[in-house]
Amino acid sequence: MPDYSASMASPDYSNQGYKEIIAVLEGAVLTITINRAKYRNTFTGSIHRELVHVFDLCDKDDRVRAVILTAEPTAPAYCSGADLSGGWGTLFSDIEKLEGDHSHRDSGGVLSLTIYRCRKITIAAVNGHAAGVGMTGLQLPFDFRFVWSGAKLTFPFVRRGIVPEATSSYLLPRLLGTSRANALLLTGASFTPDSPHIKDLYYQTLPTRQAVYPAAKAFAEELAANTSQISVAYTKGLIQHPGDSAEENHLLDSMAMKLTGSSADGAEGIVSFKDRRLPKFTGKLSQETTPWYPWWRRLDVLHRRAKL
Amino acid sequence: MPDYSASMASPDYSNQGYKEIIAVLEGAVLTITINRAKYRNTFTGSIHRELVHVFDLCDKDDRVRAVILTAEPTAPAYCSGADLSGGWGTLFSDIEKLEGDHSHRDSGGVLSLTIYRCRKITIAAVNGHAAGVGMTGLQLPFDFRFVWSGAKLTFPFVRRGIVPEATSSYLLPRLLGTSRANALLLTGASFTPDSPHIKDLYYQTLPTRQAVYPAAKAFAEELAANTSQISVAYTKGLIQHPGDSAEENHLLDSMAMKLTGSSADGAEGIVSFKDRRLPKFTGKLSQETTPWYPWWRRLDVLHRRAKL
Amino acid sequence: MPDYSASMASPDYSNQGYKEIIAVLEGAVLTITINRAKYRNTFTGSIHRELVHVFDLCDKDDRVRAVILTAEPTAPAYCSGADLSGGWGTLFSDIEKLEGDHSHRDSGGVLSLTIYRCRKITIAAVNGHAAGVGMTGLQLPFDFRFVWSGAKLTFPFVRRGIVPEATSSYLLPRLLGTSRANALLLTGASFTPDSPHIKDLYYQTLPTRQAVYPAAKAFAEELAANTSQISVAYTKGLIQHPGDSAEENHLLDSMAMKLTGSSADGAEGIVSFKDRRLPKFTGKLSQETTPWYPWWRRLDVLHRRAKL
Known part of the structure; x- marks a missing residue:
């Protein structure tokens, strides 16, 4: 749980030892690029940890006013979902074997909450296909989404024997209403951004993959300068x-x-x-040191280990 | 209140003694057809009881993966609302005369809750005009709605001296947002599916009445096979x-x-x-026997009779 | 807090001493016109008090079935926001100097709640540009909004160093969903009614400023007559x-x-x-004297003065 007492730390984003992402601060805009193109930008435990780390870091960095998550436009996908090479079990931790089902914390959800709580302007620049956690944790908790018009967008969960994760069953109905959330989550079908079921999820649709990030960057820079x-x-x-x-x-x-x-x-x-x-x-x-902010009840979602 | 401990019952849908509906199981898809064409498919106490019965039945039938509610495409309407031949009073029960206003349970709402709680994929194939409970209880609690482009769709309540029922004031704002829910519920006007106020309620719009059910059926079969x-x-x-x-x-x-x-x-x-x-x-x-599901607080809405 | 026990008062709207608004009752439709064209219809303490007064009055007047708020179509704007000639401080009251930040009640919010609680059909006829409280308090709590297609519509708060007020952070996400609420509130950008981010906020868009009020009036009269x-x-x-x-x-x-x-x-x-x-x-x-209505918990939001 973030403590919301922002520090004045000015970290060097190029020096955090990230392997799966590249983080670059230019002016007040931090760009995070997913760096797993040869694995179709699939989501692993290590990319999860690096993304959680960088979003926590920039939340507390006063220099950052806007954050963009994107991928290389030449990658096969923005993010094609979880890396399933080891089955769903790779998403489960050793703790769960010891302490039972109630100890599981979905890693997509941990990331979603981190991005959702980030107090800066957050933008997903979806310059390729997206599926699974690439639709949920890597898009829904953001303030804005920019997308390539040719992207295939899929919430495949009911076709994989599992459920929509990463707090998507909370975020998506609030973003679009339950009529369209049903259409997306209960079919598991692929949609393109011109579909009436999904188009309002996106702030702007761009004709080429290459155009997505520059549009998001210009938007971020304008907001960073004037808000x-x-x-x-x-x-x-x-x-x-x-x-x-x-x-x-x-x-x-x-x-x-x-x-x-x-x-x-x-x-x-x-x-x-x-x-x-x-x-x-x-x-x-x-x-900002008013004791009034944040005013809401904050739920601690961490599992506390019973056995040491 | 359903007990959510699904039984393995395999009922014979052709043998339930239904008069107002026809229920047919083909593969994993149950089709329920409203069978009151000569009364404009109006909603009565008996159709209410039969629909509640069949949705409870298929909820617990493991063979059923998707349920479609539709009407004969040659009927004057999908459902033109409550049968008002006896006034609103026909909607009230004998119990209420004895026990007072607080004992009334809106029959459209009882049906809505039954459909809403059904754990299978539910689809309304709206192949004709719809009004009143034909818009509320017979459409809003479903996961998906398919519609004929020529259908006249009306929530007439404020023009009839009553209120939107069948939990529509809960479901519709969640489905579409309150801007469009106001437009539909507070005007009582008729809309066609191309209206911006109502179009997002529908997963798909078909050009003819005859095309609605086949489209819904193909959709249901694909989902039943692959989810x-x-x-x-x-x-x-x-x-x-x-x-x-x-x-x-x-x-x-x-x-x-x-x-x-x-x-x-x-x-x-x-x-x-x-x-x-x-x-x-x-x-x-x-x-599925995990004690965790269902995880939510369930409210018992039945009236308990004070006098016997 | 309104007491919801409607009186049968039949006030003379032409005789209330209003300076900043004009209120005219024709049949069952009350039209309120903002009368500060030479100040771009900016929002002041006095227009706030007059609008709260007239919405409280018509809520309790049985003759009134629909209420329209509009401006002269020749005015530079429907409402161009708060009058900032004295800084944000003019929005703060003397009480706050004495009793601290917790005693502040946003005047746009007081008006929003008054309009939101009005039990009659409420319509904003937005026949010019709108910004700030002209978008929030003067539009969002209404049941329906009619708009001129050329209107520039702006929620500028994040570009003015303040926050969206007048209960807009509650009302707008409910009206349109959070995807579009984010687009409007977090950019502070100007939109026209054809923008996909804002168009569903409006019941009808009219091609000229002059056409907005007559369309809203005809709509109001029809509803007043038949609901x-x-x-x-x-x-x-x-x-x-x-x-x-x-x-x-x-x-x-x-x-x-x-x-x-x-x-x-x-x-x-x-x-x-x-x-x-x-x-x-x-x-x-x-x-209507049933003790059941209103059924909801009502929160008293008035500040109670500690010091006299």
Whole structure:
């Protein structure tokens, strides 16, 4: 569980020892590229650990305002799902043999939660086919998805004897409504981005694989330059944790308005508007020390080992 | 309240004494045809009882993997709403006269809950006009809806002095979002399937009434052949009961992944994938005996008679 | 917090001393026109108070069946957001200086809740550009939105150093799903009504600014003439407060069906249907005295002053 007390760490992303991903910070935009093209960018325990690590890292790095996950556009797929060379059992840990089914934590879900909780703008640049965890954990927890028009997009779970994972049964119905979530999750069929069942999942569809990342990058750079880091974090919090009623939401957004409206970024928002110029927001998440944020109940999902 | 301990019963659907419906099992697909064409397929107490009976029956019948509800394509309507020849009062039971308003249970809602809880793939093949309970109880609780492009589709409740029933005020906003749910429920207007307010309710739209059922049947047969019965049941459970947060969902789908990934169907999913062949899933719901499923709080909605 | 015991008051809307709005009752349709064209219809404390007042008034006025909010079509905007001439601080009250951040209540949110709770049909006729609270409080809590195809529509909050307010982080994800809510709230970009990210927010799009209000008025008049005031109020209640599960919703809509089905409007719904004529509903909200309605938990969001 993240502690949401952002540090001012400025890590060197090129020096983290990543093998399965490449992470490059340019200005305020961090680009993470999946680096397993020769294995069709399948999802393994090590790519899981590296992605969780880098999303935790950039969440706390004040320099980062937007994060893009993408793949080489020449790779056979953005991510073609879990590496099944050892069966589903490779997804299970040694702990489970010792402690039973209740100790299993789906690795796609651990990643989903890490990305979902990241307080920066997150973008999936889907420049190839995607299936399984490549549709769930590597797309649904992001704020925005850009896609290649020719991508084959598949949630194959019911055709593999398992279930939709990586918190997809929570995220997808909220993203698109249950009519389309049923269409995607219960058929296990392949769709292209022009399908009415899936098209609203994507912010933008690009005609070539090569065009996806540049479009996402330009979008990320514009948002990074002109939005407040603190506004983005609070807005994501409000969308994810709006309260149980309009009344409860009113209490929450009132507090968030008061705090942000009284802040340096709030003042710059007014001045730049009056001066008819672009804003320069200087607020940093690490400086946000109000005990009010985060306001929601946080569930600890870690398994605690009974046997040592 | 269903007990979800599936029996291995193999009932003879042709021998249930149904008068208002016809139920035919072909392979793994059960087709239920509304058989009241001369009454515009209106909804009565007896069709209500027969539909509740057949959906309860097929839920527990391991042979059934998909269920289709349809009407004769030559009938004046798929279902033109409740039979109002006796006023709304015909929808009320004798119990209510004795025990008061709180004892009323809307019959459309009893049916909706029965269909919604059915663990098999459910499909409404809407091959004619639909109104009232023909839009709510006979469409919204299904996983998929197929429709004739010329169908007139109406939720007329506010124009009849009553309210949307059959749990439609719960199901429709979840299916399509409240913007379109308002458009449909608060106007009481008629829409055709090409309307932006309703089109995403339908998985597929067919040009003729005659084409609707065959399309639904082919879809059902393909899913019945290539999906795991247990995966489908668990996936429906996850979509309907995802937990109150992404974290809670992670705990639920982790358990479901562990159970299904360790099962025979999970193994067949891997082997068939590696062998590049279609899977043959043999898992039966009646063999699923984990005490974990169903994991959600189940509300008993039956009225308990005070007076005997 | 409204007490939902409707009075039979028949106020004179032309005599309420409004300065920033014009309110005119014609038949059963109340039209409220924003009257600050020379200030680009910006939102101030006084327009806030007048709008809260008029929506509270018409909620309790049995004569009113539908309410339209619009602007002069020649105004520069439907509403271009909050009046920022004094900074965000003008949105804060003297109480907050005395009692701290927790005492702040966002004025857009107070208005949103008032409109959201109004039991009549509510329509926003957006005949010009809209930004900020002009997108949130002045559009999202309404049942229906009509819009000019040329309108520029902007939720600029993350570009102003603040957060989406007026309960928009609750209402918008429910209206459209979180995929599109993210697109609108986290970019702060301008959209036109033909954008796939926003188009489903609108019931109808009109080619000219001048055409928006007449279309909304004709729609309102038709609904006012042919729907039951009590059915509308109960239906809005069911959509806004459906219960936490399909089962709970079944208990709620069963009670609402029993009460409305036994009412004069329910009887007229049947008779007019059988007579193949338009209904004449005479039921009034002020006559609804069942202790069951409203059935939901109501949260008191007012700040209680500690210091006098």
